[in-house]
Amino acid sequence: MAAEALLHVRVEGRRLVLDAAGGWVAARASEIEALVEGVFRKRPAVDAVEINLTHLERLDTVGAWLIERLRRAAGDAKLYPEIVGIDPRFKVLLDEVAISNKEPPHPHPRKGALIDFLEHVGIAVAEVGKDLSSIVQFTGEVVVASGRVLLAPMRLRFTSIVHHLDRVGFRAVPIIVLINFLIGAILAQQGIFHFRRFGAETFVVDMVGILVLREVGVLIVSIMLAGRSGSAYTAELGSMKMREEMDALRVMGFDPVEVLILPRLIALIVALPLLTIVGSLAALVGGGLVSWVYGGFPPEVFLDRLREAVTLDTIKVGMIKAPFMAAVIGLVACVEGLRVEGSAESLGEHTTNSVVKSIFLVIVLDGFFAVFFAAIGV
């Protein structure tokens, strides 16, 4: 079978006879295509072409198309092609491909690598602008929706808020406790190790206390929630958008911001400060434990020093940041969710963006707070 000739070319007087034989099927497409291309590579000295299909045994779409290509090539060379010996079984398929590909398919649009690169840079820059404006616009929408809900508190979706609080808050407690505990322990260990050289181990308590309560507690919790809940928000809202669920809500007279987004934002804004308290306590416990076991000062000493080192202001500075962090994470997650378009890829991309952007913004915001508190001298 493999050795048989798929295309026999012979010249009869002023006529070129092309005898197709055997199976013209996709599995042998490359052989057949090479044969077909070969026929008219140099113009044969003939006036007409006959394509004889009498010996054709099997034909599929690829084969039929290659016969059609042969016919068109002959037609282009003004050789008046004629197909003879068509098995009735193959006729429909040949007719079908004869009306296809009337114009060549458009080529893939290809630009140079440099143009591509510049285009990407341009798009990325424009994206940043769009990001900013869409966050601002979306914040506006949320404020308007909140206003409406404030005027008619019955419209607040309490059940939904509780449900999301459970998801983003309560269920995050174990992992938040664990991570903060470890971070507190590591901070204390490092502090003791290095301070010991100056004989200043006891200052470890000041360091751990202030660092955890002012910065680390809230930062770690924010980053965890951005990864854990922000991504979930984006993916949920994005897939709802893909399946027209948002549109369904809208046509039923509900505002998606009010129904889907406000409860999620409120849950996050409530949960993040609470988790910060839990997380900071866990970090202090971790620090205390290491100070006791590794540093050798008992819990009473640790607590005593902590009481001296930490003022109410320290705690306030940490806690006041928490709701802002939550708002940033929630807003970014929801904006990204609403920007998802039809494809699965777009969903993945926006979920990634949501996490990366919210972590970035959380850290930038923390920087602003640091400058602000330094300026007012707290």
Next chain:
Amino acid sequence: MAKSKTNGVNGGETVIRVRGLVSGFHGVSVLKGVDFEIKHGEVIGLVGASGGGKSVLTRSLIGLLPKWSGSIEVFGRDLDKIEERERQAIERRWGVLFQGGALFSSLTVRQNVQFPMRENLSLSNRLLEEIALAKLEMVGLHRDVLDKMPSELSGGMVKRVALARALALDPEILFLDEPTSGLDPISAGDFDALIMALQETLGLTVFMVTHDLDSLYTACDRIIALADGKVIADGPIETMLEAEHPWLKSYFHGARAQSRSGAAA
């Protein structure tokens, strides 16, 4: 508009044999012992009430749903008893059109249709482009859709692209889940004609879930009716018209069916 098909395909080899198929979800059975056979070259229409398990049956046939008991043989091979390699070889011999289209959302129309060919055949790029366009034109789409994303298509266009993709490898068996729903009546008629044409040329065996009475009359050699998880009738359209089962009576003699047979007479 009587059935004009002449190539009576009786006596062909059996390509699908289903015996006592039971399947369902969460302990509730949907299919409760389904038996039927499909011969090479037949066009089978599967009818049944909405939610009656037609999609479940189709998905079981192509091995997407585990079955609780019974056996399914495709090309004479029991799908449970063959190795992964042979299974893949069989899967390349069938094409599936899912009820929702199931186009790859991150690929363009062109890439969707080319995907199975690119993976399974070694075609030159030029041939790949030409065949993809030919398939799309066969199902009645214009070349303008080539670079659209699935999310930019209308419901009927999604169906057609999905069909073009199902046809990409010139399969021997075509499983179609409600191919004509979402198409206008003219396109649905063209679609039936296309199925019959392909059936004739490529010797396709077609297993089609459909509610379209026109398709049942014109395109299908045989109809299998599913109710209460069992096959309640199996035969050409005449058998359906004569059947005594109340569901079949109202299906084929209800108001919509009446208006159709009135128009056809």
